[in-house]
Structures are given as structure tokens and as C-alpha cells.
Amino acid sequence: MRTIPSIEQLRQRPAILALEPRYGRTAVVEALRAEAAALRGARDAGTDDVAGTIERAAIERLATSAVPSLRRVINATGVIIHTNLGRAPLARTAAERAAALAAGYTNLEYQLAHGARGKRDVHAERLLCRLTGAEAAVVVNNNAAATLLVLAALAAGREVIISRGELVEIGGGFRVPDVLAQSGAVLREVGTTNRTRAADYAAAISDRTALILRVHPSNFRIEGFTERPQLEDLVALGRRFNLPVAEDLGSGFFADALGETPALRGEPDVPRTIAAGADVVMFSGDKLLGGPQAGIVAGSEALVAKVRTHPLMRALRVDKLTYAALEATLEEYAAGRAVSSIPVAAMIAMPADDIDRRARALASALTGITAAVVDGESTIGGGSAPGSAIPTRLVSLTHPSLSAEQLEERLRHHSTPIIARIVDDHVVVDLRTVALEDDDVVVAAIRGITN
Numbered sequence: 001m002r003t004i005p006s007i008e009q010l011r012q013r014p015a016i017l018a019l020e021p022r023y024g025r026t027a028v029v030e031a032l033r034a035e036a037a038a039l040r041g042a043r044d045a046g047t048d049d050v051a052g053t054i055e056r057a058a059i060e061r062l063a064t065s066a067v068p069s070l071r072r073v074i075n076a077t078g079v080i081i082h083t084n085l086g087r088a089p090l091a092r093t094a095a096e097r098a099a100a101l102a103a104g105y106t107n108l109e110y111q112l113a114h115g116a117r118g119k120r121d122v123h124a125e126r127l128l129c130r131l132t133g134a135e136a137a138v139v140v141n142n143n144a145a146a147t148l149l150v151l152a153a154l155a156a157g158r159e160v161i162i163s164r165g166e167l168v169e170i171g172g173g174f175r176v177p178d179v180l181a182q183s184g185a186v187l188r189e190v191g192t193t194n195r196t197r198a199a200d201y202a203a204a205i206s207d208r209t210a211l212i213l214r215v216h217p218s219n220f221r222i223e224g225f226t227e228r229p230q231l232e233d234l235v236a237l238g239r240r241f242n243l244p245v246a247e248d249l250g251s252g253f254f255a256d257a258l259g260e261t262p263a264l265r266g267e268p269d270v271p272r273t274i275a276a277g278a279d280v281v282m283f284s285g286d287k288l289l290g291g292p293q294a295g296i297v298a299g300s301e302a303l304v305a306k307v308r309t310h311p312l313m314r315a316l317r318v319d320k321l322t323y324a325a326l327e328a329t330l331e332e333y334a335a336g337r338a339v340s341s342i343p344v345a346a347m348i349a350m351p352a353d354d355i356d357r358r359a360r361a362l363a364s365a366l367t368g369i370t371a372a373v374v375d376g377e378s379t380i381g382g383g384s385a386p387g388s389a390i391p392t393r394l395v396s397l398t399h400p401s402l403s404a405e406q407l408e409e410r411l412r413h414h415s416t417p418i419i420a421r422i423v424d425d426h427v428v429v430d431l432r433t434v435a436l437e438d439d440d441v442v443v444a445a446i447r448g449i450t451n
Contacts, residue, residue, distance in 0.1 A: 004040055005051050007032050015055055023062050031058040031065075073417040074438050078378035078392060078430030080347045085419060087286040087293065089343045090325055094291060097328035098321045108320045121308055123323040127330040128298055131254065132281075133274045136304035138297050139285070139326065140316040144179050146282035146295030147248050151183035151211070153310040154244065154280075154303060158210035159188040163196035165228070166215035176215060185210070198229040198237055205241050212238050214247040216268055235277035244279040244303060252289035252296065257338040258345050263380055263388035264288075270298070279303055288380075290344035291329035292322045347432055348380065348390065356393040358431045358439060363395050365443045368450030370398040376423070378432045394428040399450065407449065414445040
């Protein structure tokens with residue numbers, strides 16, 4: 001019968017003692033107990049080195065348990081704003097600003113000029129107003145929250161007119177009507193799925209109407225026999241009946257900053273929407289804007305003031321790290337550097353020829369696997385510019401003994417997971433969404449599989 005050392009004897013082994021500063025004594029003892037119990041219950045340990053077997057198993061157990069659930073991955077899918085992978089990667093300046101402020105105190109709710117308590121909702125407002133042309137702006141934790149808060153503040157208990165064609169379902173099974181109903185507003189649907197006219201909105205207006213809402217159908221596109229009134233028509237209708245017009249823009253697109261891109265043709269532009277007369281707009285910070293997860297409300301000072309003082313504002317407010325990253329992102333726009341310094345913008349604008357050069361260099365660095373450079377398409381993703389297709393060059397991988405599914409799985413289990421796609425039984429890597437400095441990491445991961 002095998003003799004298993006006591007837990008204290010095991011804990012005193014040099015390799016185990018070296019683990020305590022990293023994992024803590026409690027975690028180490030628990031790992032030793034678990035592995036000792038497993039060995040005790042095993043019919044055949046297959047070794048006479050009982051203490052060594054427990055030690056090695058405990059070390060492996062601790063290493064596995066210490067892997068954080070949230071990890072850095074390399075997005076090789078070609079989906080630029082990948083919802084499952086955290087949407088927009090931050091600009092370097094935004095990440096550095098957040099890191100710099102994270103480790104200490106900030107003036108989040110403190111007026112440095114007067115030495116008195118301040119308000120957090122003023123942060124980023126100056127830049128947002130400058131870039132959008134709005135009179136005022138506030139920031140909440142995402143765009144769904146922004147829209148919820150606007151309706152709660154401006155239309156609770158009253159009717160909001162919206163086209164049936166704009167009542168979409170967003171990611172995760174959440175439906176816009178269900179989300180908006182939580183605001184306490186009553187949705188008044190007008191028109192049909194494919195055709196809604198300004199006259200439909202006008203016919204629905206009554207003394208119960210509080211707001212006209214326009215929602216960008218960001219994750220799908222209806223083509224063919226369709227009709228949608230221009231924003232200017234709804235603004236004129238709102239002025240006629242003294243009703244505010246709100247627009248949920250979704251992605252947060254600034255056309256002047258990102259330039260003319262075929263994939264973004266038709267995407268609503270934030271400054272132009274406000275210039276066209278929308279009283280209040282809502283958009284995301286982590287989609288086409290390329291910043292942190294946030295929802296931004298911008299518009300007239302009177303309406304934003306109601307949003308700012310609504311009780312839900314406290315529940316939906318953001319922290320210092322979001323403000324830090326958002327302000328740094330907005331500064332890139334204000335300085336005219338966004339198209340090159342904001343990763344999302346740079347990926348969208350990246351020429352296929354540049355990707356082709358990187359793809360050929362990557363393919364030529366691989367051995368033990370068939371790597372071909374082929375034509376393909378990237379997409380914007382994140383519910384932005386539905387149906388968008390950006391020409392790209394893909395590295396198509398075929399392993400002599402592994403299926404595409406097995407190869408894709410092994411890339412996912414690399415120390416830095418590589419997330420790729422499978423197309424026609426080939427694993428494909430799209431370097432459009434891979435940072436240039438990560439090309440070597442991708443090569444090393446593939447080599448690790450083939451060697």
C-alpha cells in the first residue's frame with residue numbers, strides 16, 4: 001500500500017514553497033489536498049514517487065486555475081468590430097491614458113478650480129460637443145442604455161412613434177422593443193416592415209405623443225421595394241407639432257474623420273445628423289468611433305439636461321477608465337489623426353495590397369503546412385454597415401494530417417489564442433484585423449502546430 005506524505009510534508013518541498021508567494025498558502029494547500037485525495041483513490045498510481053507525482057499534479061492544477069477568464073486574443077477573422085472579441089481595440093493613446101489614471105486617484109467628481117465636489121458627467125462633454133456640433137452631451141455605459149435613458153427621461157408614460165421596420169433584434173437575442181419598453185414609454189408603431197412614410201408618422205401624432213424616434217437598423221438591410229422618410233422630413237414634422245426628434249445612430253460614424261469608404265456608404269454620420277436638425281442622438285463609443293464601450297447622448301442643452309438629471313443616470317454612468325479612454329480617443333479625432341491612430345479606422349482603410357505583402361511574408365515563413373494567399377473579404381461587423389464587404393487577402397492553411405476544425409481548435413488553444421475562420425474546409429487568416437506586431441505571434445503559433 002502506498003504511503004502518502006502529510007500535506008505539511010508536501011508543502012515543505014522546495015518546488016511547492018516557491019509557489020506560495022504567487023498563489024497564496026491557502027490555494028497551494030487546497031491543490032495538494034485535491035491531488036493527494038485523487039492519488040489515494042486511484043487503483044494504480046503507476047509510480048513509486050508518490051510525493052513527486054502529487055507535486056507535479058498540484059503545480060499543473062494551480063497553473064490551470066490561475067489562467068484569467070478574460071484574456072488577450074488575436075483576431076484573425078477579418079471581422080473588424082467583433083462583438084465576441086470585445087469590439088473595438090483601443091488606440092494606443094487611449095490605452096495608455098486609462099492605464100495612467102487607473103493606478104491612482106483622479107478628479108472624477110472633484111472641481112480642481114474650486115476645491116469642491118464636482119460632477120462626473122461633464123467629462124468628455126467639451127470634446128463631444130466640438131466634434132458633433134451638439135450643445136450638450138453625456139456618457140453612459142452603452143448605446144442601449146443611452147436610448148433607454150433618453151426615452152425614460154423624455155417620454156415615460158407617453159407615446160414614442162417609431163417605424164415597424166426599425167424594431168430590430170440586436171446581439172444576444174435582445175429585441176429593441178423589449179429594451180425600450182423598460183423605459184416606461186409606449187411604443188407607437190407606424191408603417192410596414194419595408195415601407196414607412198412621413199405621413200405615417202404624422203397620422204399617429206396625438207396629445208399623448210412625446211417623441212419621434214428613428215432607429216438605424218444597424219445589423220440588417222432591406223432592399224427592393226422599400227421607403228424610409230429622410231431625417232429632414234421628420235425634423236420638419238417635429239417642428240410642426242413641437243415634438244423632439246431622436247435618432248439612435250448605432251455605430252458612431254464620423255465621416256469627415258474616416259474619409260470616404262465604400263463599405264460605409266449609407267452609414268449615418270453623427271455631425272451631419274445633428275446638423276440636419278435631430279434634437280438628440282445616441283451612438284456607441286466602441287464601434288466605428290473606435291473607443292471604449294460607452295453610449296453617448298448628444299443634442300440640445302434642454303433635452304440633455306433632462307437626461308443628465310434622470311434617476312437612471314446614476315445606474316448607467318461610466319467610471320474613470322471609460323472617461324479616460326473615451327477622451328483620449330476623441331482627442332485623436334480632434335487632432336485629425338483618427339484614420340491612422342484609431343485601430344478600427346486604420347483597419348477599414350488598410351489597402352488590400354498592404355495585406356497581401358504581409359500575407360505572403362507570413363505564408364513563406366511557414367513549413368509543414370500548405371499556405372496559399374487567396375482573395376477574400378473582410379467585414380466591419382458589430383452591427384455596423386450590414387452587408388459590408390472589404391476586399392482583402394487571406395492566408396489559407398491546410399495541414400497534412402489535421403482537419404480544418406482540428407487546426408482551428410489548436411490555434412485557439414495557443415498561449416495567445418489565435419481566432420481564425422474556416423472557409424471551404426480551409427482555415428483562413430485575415431491579417432486586416434491582426435496588429436502588425438502580432439504577425440510573428442501568428443507564425444509561431446502555426447509553427448508550433450506543425451513542428
